[in-house]
Amino acid sequence: MLNALLPLELRVFADAFLYTIVIIVLLIRPSGLIAAKGARV
Amino acid sequence: MNDRVSAWSRWVFLALPLITPLILITVLIAVTDDISLVQRASTAMILMVMVVGLHIFSGNSGVISFGSVAFAMIAAYTSALLTIPVEQKPSLFPDMPGFLSWIVEFSLPVPAGIVVAVLFTGVVAVIVGVPLVRLSGLSAGIATLAFLVVVQVVITKWKAVTRGESTMVGVPKEATLWWALFGVVLAIAVAAIFQVSRNGRRLIATREDDKAAMSIGISIPKERLVGWTLSCMVAATGGALYGHYISTFSATTFGFALTFFVVAMLVIGGMGSLTGAVVGVLVVQVLSEFFRTLETQGLGPIPIIDFPGLTEMVLALILLIVLIVRPSGITGGTEVADWFVRRKSSKASSS
Numbered sequence: 001m002l003n004a005l006l007p008l009e010l011r012v013f014a015d016a017f018l019y020t021i022v023i024i025v026l027l028i029r030p031s032g033l034i035a036a037k038g039a040r041v
Numbered sequence: 042m043n044d045r046v047s048a049w050s051r052w053v054f055l056a057l058p059l060i061t062p063l064i065l066i067t068v069l070i071a072v073t074d075d076i077s078l079v080q081r082a083s084t085a086m087i088l089m090v091m092v093v094g095l096h097i098f099s100g101n102s103g104v105i106s107f108g109s110v111a112f113a114m115i116a117a118y119t120s121a122l123l124t125i126p127v128e129q130k131p132s133l134f135p136d137m138p139g140f141l142s143w144i145v146e147f148s149l150p151v152p153a154g155i156v157v158a159v160l161f162t163g164v165v166a167v168i169v170g171v172p173l174v175r176l177s178g179l180s181a182g183i184a185t186l187a188f189l190v191v192v193q194v195v196i197t198k199w200k201a202v203t204r205g206e207s208t209m210v211g212v213p214k215e216a217t218l219w220w221a222l223f224g225v226v227l228a229i230a231v232a233a234i235f236q237v238s239r240n241g242r243r244l245i246a247t248r249e250d251d252k253a254a255m256s257i258g259i260s261i262p263k264e265r266l267v268g269w270t271l272s273c274m275v276a277a278t279g280g281a282l283y284g285h286y287i288s289t290f291s292a293t294t295f296g297f298a299l300t301f302f303v304v305a306m307l308v309i310g311g312m313g314s315l316t317g318a319v320v321g322v323l324v325v326q327v328l329s330e331f332f333r334t335l336e337t338q339g340l341g342p343i344p345i346i347d348f349p350g351l352t353e354m355v356l357a358l359i360l361l362i363v364l365i366v367r368p369s370g371i372t373g374g375t376e377v378a379d380w381f382v383r384r385k386s387s388k389a390s391s392s
Contacts, residue, residue, distance in 0.1 A: 016194040019187040026187075027172050030180040 056233035058377040059319050060226050067222045079218050085326040086221035087283045089319060092306045093228040094275030096318040097235055098268045099307065103248035104177050107300055108169075108185035111192040112273040113280025114295035115165060116158040118196060118203055120281040121212040121290075124154035129211040136201040151215040155281040159274050166273030167266070174265035177251075189300060196292040206291065214288035224282045228275050232315050240267045298353075305360045311370025316377045324371065329356060 002014045010017075025033065063086070070082045095109040122144050125133065130145040137145050149157065169188060176184050196203045203209070235241040244264045246254040251261060284290055302325070310321020331340070332352040339345040363370065 012198040013194060016191045016198075019190045019194070022187045023173070023184045023191075026176060026180045026184045030176055 051237040052230075052233040054378045055236060055315060055376055056229050058381070059229050059316060063225060063229075063319075064222065067218060071218060081326070081330055083216070083218045083221040083286060085322060086218075086225045087216075087279055087286060088303065088306065088326065089322040090221075090224045090228045090279030090282060091276045091303050092310075092318045092322050093225070093232050093315065094272050094277075094279060095303055095307050096272075096312065096315060097232050097275055098265075098272030100312050100314065100318065101236065101241060101244045101248060101268055102265050103312075104174075104181045104265070105304075106185040106269075106272075107182060107304065108173075108188045109272065109276040110280075110295050110300045110303060111185075111189040112162050112166060112277045113283065113299075114192055114196060114292065116155075116162045116277030116280040117284030117290060117295065118209065119161050120151075120154040120158035121209050121284050122202070123149045123157055124151050124213050124285075125211040126213075133204065133211055134201065138201055141202060151213050151285055155278065155285070158281045159277045162277035162280075163270055163274045166270045166277075170266050170269040170273070174262050174269050189297075193292050193296065203292070208289045208291045209284075210289050212284055212288045212290075214285065216282050216286035220282060221286070224278055228278065229315065229319070231271065231275055232318075235268070235271055236315060240264060244268045302356075305356060307370075309360060309363050309370060311372035311374050313369060313374030314372050314376050317370045317372040317374065320372055321370065325356060325359075328359065 002017055003011050006014060006017065029035065067082065067086075070078050091109060091113055094113075095106065098104070098109075099106050125148060127146070127148045130148070134145055173181070173184055173188070197206055199205070200207075236245075243254070243259045244267070246257075246259060247261050247264055255261060280295065283294075287294070306321040306325045307318055308321070309325055310319065311317025329352050332355050334340050335343060335346045336348065336351050337345065367373065
């Protein structure tokens with residue numbers, strides 16, 4: 001999906017964007033997207 | 042005034058017992074003039090710079106980071122770009138983008154290149170560190186590992202600037218055993234000064250009990266950011282030195298294998314102390330050299346063990362054993378300086 005969204009010249013960096021999204025998700029939700037009740041990381 | 046003197050004596054007391062044997066060993070190795078030994082010692086000391094760098098953040102904050110090698114990689118490439126001779130640059134970087142074309146037009150002496158690379162890496166570390174230091178535990182580990190992958194992908198794919206998957210060549214091979222020694226002495230001094238400084242002690246307080254630290258007004262993100270930036274800059278010094286020592290490298294040189302080695306060295310030695318970082322490098326390097334010699338040449342009456350990957354397997358096994366038997370590492374989080382104090386106090390109490 002990233003490959004389709006990214007401009008042609010940036011597609012080679014798709015993995016870098018993917019892992020940047022991973023970092024952003026961790027920053028916003030450190031316990032994961034679907035955290036267990038009362039979970040603390 | 043007294044406080045200043047005592048702070049000075051504390052960091053000297055912490056660093057000197059580590060620096061002195063390293064200087065003596067280096068002098069002995071230099072006297073032997075054995076090229077292979079000099080190479081092994083230089084590599085070990087450059088790795089020690091990176092491990093001490095990792096200790097500054099992970100050891101004092103208790104937050105594991107897999108990203109320190111990423112900063113070593115950034116510094117190695119930056120220093121290489123700045124120091125490759127001007128006459129070689131147009132052929133090595135024919136497609137350099139316009140906004141970076143100034144890099145092709147000049148070349149810095151190696152020491153200046155290393156300093157600029159470390160400062161640049163420091164700026165990157167601050168930018169990346171502001172969000173990352175808010176994480177801890179497993180998420181911090183995953184986020185820093187993700188950052189390592191991001192840096193590796195960018196360096197591997199940005200062919201015009203980094204030569205992509207091709208090896209970086211033309212890097213001046215100027216780092217020697219003495220450069221490595223200077224790097225490690227500097228790294229240990231910086232780590233010791235930080236450890237006894239106010240920022241260092243506040244960071245250690247957050248490691249021991251984050252809630253208690255917050256209750257006395259310590260800002261965890263702020264203290265972690267200071268430690269993180271310093272840690273990344275020391276790791277960057279190691280990376281830049283490594284680049285100028287091996288002179289040909291690619292992104293895979295600074296990949297998962299090196300990350301594993303650096304983290305394993307710190308964990309085996311003992312993450313909680315500067316002594317642990319130094320001891321970890323010495324133990325792992327001696328063991329890995331021993332098994333590598335067995336793999337390639339055999340040792341005395343022991344024949345060559347034809348088992349590719351033996352060194353890595355044995356290291357992984359040792360790491361597992363240390364984690365199970367002694368989770369706080371060989372040194373158990375104590376400093377050499379503490380041993381002296383204990384011996385002195387036990388002698389005093391017995392008399």
